[in-house]
Amino acid sequence: MMEGGRSVEINQLVEERLDVDDERLNRVFSALADPTRRDLVARLATRDATVGELAAPYDISLQAVSKHLKVLEDSGLVTRSREAQRRPVHLEAEVFDLMTKWIERYRQEAEARYRRLDALLDELAEQEDPAGQTTAPPLRDEDAS
Amino acid sequence: MMEGGRSVEINQLVEERLDVDDERLNRVFSALADPTRRDLVARLATRDATVGELAAPYDISLQAVSKHLKVLEDSGLVTRSREAQRRPVHLEAEVFDLMTKWIERYRQEAEARYRRLDALLDELAEQEDPAGQTTAPPLRDEDAS
DNA sequence: ATCATTGTCAACCGTCCGGTTGAATATCCT
DNA sequence: AGGATATTCAACCGGACGGTTGACAATGAT
Numbered sequence: 001m002m003e004g005g006r007s008v009e010i011n012q013l014v015e016e017r018l019d020v021d022d023e024r025l026n027r028v029f030s031a032l033a034d035p036t037r038r039d040l041v042a043r044l045a046t047r048d049a050t051v052g053e054l055a056a057p058y059d060i061s062l063q064a065v066s067k068h069l070k071v072l073e074d075s076g077l078v079t080r081s082r083e084a085q086r087r088p089v090h091l092e093a094e095v096f097d098l099m100t101k102w103i104e105r106y107r108q109e110a111e112a113r114y115r116r117l118d119a120l121l122d123e124l125a126e127q128e129d130p131a132g133q134t135t136a137p138p139l140r141d142e143d144a145s
Numbered sequence: 146m147m148e149g150g151r152s153v154e155i156n157q158l159v160e161e162r163l164d165v166d167d168e169r170l171n172r173v174f175s176a177l178a179d180p181t182r183r184d185l186v187a188r189l190a191t192r193d194a195t196v197g198e199l200a201a202p203y204d205i206s207l208q209a210v211s212k213h214l215k216v217l218e219d220s221g222l223v224t225r226s227r228e229a230q231r232r233p234v235h236l237e238a239e240v241f242d243l244m245t246k247w248i249e250r251y252r253q254e255a256e257a258r259y260r261r262l263d264a265l266l267d268e269l270a271e272q273e274d275p276a277g278q279t280t281a282p283p284l285r286d287e288d289a290s
Numbered sequence: 291a292t293c294a295t296t297g298t299c300a301a302c303c304g305t306c307c308g309g310t311t312g313a314a315t316a317t318c319c320t
Numbered sequence: 321a322g323g324a325t326a327t328t329c330a331a332c333c334g335g336a337c338g339g340t341t342g343a344c345a346a347t348g349a350t
Contacts, residue, residue: 032170103248
């Protein structure tokens with residue numbers, strides 16, 4: 001099917017793009033897996049801040065916070081400008097979309113499945129138990145919850 | 146302010162609840178930080194499956210997949226029933242909500258901030274530069290972007 | 291009873307991760 | 321030039337993580 005060479009190229013491109021997204025998802029999810037980094041993001045949502053300001057509330061070293069910010073930056077959740085010696089940190093809201101899209105996709109698939117299952121069960125109940133009597137159900141052992 | 150003892154209790158309860166959510170977020174985010182586990186979730190979105198079925202496509206050991214499923218189970222993303230020797234795995238879509246709620250909260254805060262900034266810039270541009278001439282802006286050094 | 295099937299448990303290994311401390315860099319101030 | 325401020329770089333440490341292999345447990349089939 002199709003002319004070969006071209007479709008291979010396309011497949012490579014598609015795979016590459018998926019890998020890129022995969023890598024970004026790896027980084028974003030694992031960036032937010034740390035409570036300190038989630039707190040940094042939360043605080044950056046209301047205003048930009050310098051490393052020193054961000055580090056103040058925590059009782060870990062400033063260097064540790066700097067590392068956390070590096071992780072957030074590599075994940076794309078945050079960017080840094082330059083202002084004298086300071087390097088103000090800025091939250092990039094767009095990256096959230098990558099995650100929410102991934103999450104929503106599979107959540108919706110799963111929910112659609114549950115709705116189908118519910119519909120099926122309703123249908124069975126109606127056609128085999130229309131009055132509500134307790135007849136032996138036509139289920140094998142393995143189907144019990 | 147307030148009667149003391151009671152508010153301390155309440156604060157403890159609130160803190161505890163936040164800690165619990167925090168712990169769950171840690172687990173859910175780090176569960177999804179691994180590409181194999183994300184793939185497992187993706188496949189479970191369409192149908193339940195056994196460990197063996199789930200492990201087949203990957204070239205890692207069955208035990209490794211079993212471990213991955215344990216992580217997903219501990220995060221609450223997945224539950225397991227029992228069916229003879231098999232232990233079918235089932236995706237629990239509700240847990241996604243915890244993540245999406247967290248994400249959406251800060252994304253929206255950040256976006257609201259950008260909108261306010263845009264509005265402010267528009268306002269400044271209008272009142273100080275109505276015809277388009279380039280006057281010196283009333284900004285101190287630190288306010289430069 | 292025995293055997294096959296399905297999955298988990300346990301111990302081990304190399305790598306990554308979050309933290310530390312100490313030195314280096316960059317910029318401002320005087 | 322010299323010092324103060326803000327941040328990063330580099331080396332190190334202990335613990336968690338993803339993977340392996342080998343033994344064990346539970347259930348179904350003969």
